[in-house]
Amino acid sequence: MGYLCLWEIGHEIHITNLAVHTEWRRRGVGRRLLALAMAEGMARGVTLAFLEVRPSNAQALKLYESLGFQVIGRRTGYYFDTGEDALVMEARLGGDAARAVAGNRTAGS
Numbered sequence: 001m002g003y004l005c006l007w008e009i010g011h012e013i014h015i016t017n018l019a020v021h022t023e024w025r026r027r028g029v030g031r032r033l034l035a036l037a038m039a040e041g042m043a044r045g046v047t048l049a050f051l052e053v054r055p056s057n058a059q060a061l062k063l064y065e066s067l068g069f070q071v072i073g074r075r076t077g078y079y080f081d082t083g084e085d086a087l088v089m090e091a092r093l094g095g096d097a098a099r100a101v102a103g104n105r106t107a108g109s
Contacts, residue, residue, distance in 0.1 A: 004033040013041045015051035018060075030060075034067060042093045049093060052078060052086035064089050 002020035006013050015037070020029045038049055052075060053060050069089040078086035 002029045002033055004037055006037055008041065008044070008046065011046055012048045012050065013037065013046050015049065018051075031063060031067070034063070038067065038091070038093060047093050049091040051089050053089060054079060054084055055087050056084065061087070064091075067091060068093075 001024040003017070004015065004019075005017040006015050015034070018030055018034060020033075038046075041049065049069070051064065051069065053064060055061075068091040070091070071087045072090045073088040075086040075088060077083050
């Protein structure tokens with residue numbers, strides 16, 4: 001249905017890829033994958049999560065913002081296939097973000 005790849009380095013995780021098969025999109029699969037990765041990271045003491053996203057990917061932006069991610073920068077010409085920039089997003093894990101992730105984790109389980 002989908003997959004998520006990440007790097008965990010110290011107290012940070014960097015989401016490198018999140019993909020959902022076209023037949024399974026808009027069913028909460030991506031949300032569950034990301035919420036689970038964030039919850040598991042928090043259980044291991046991770047305090048920050050980062051990712052890059054295309055500015056044109058409105059659905060992904062909405063998902064990430066709903067899980068506490070905020071735009072903190074831009075990488076010019078990041079995507080090799082189109083030369084499109086990437087928005088760099090960060091989520092601080094704990095507090096309100098922890099409650100949002102926990103709520104999404106239990107709702108999708």
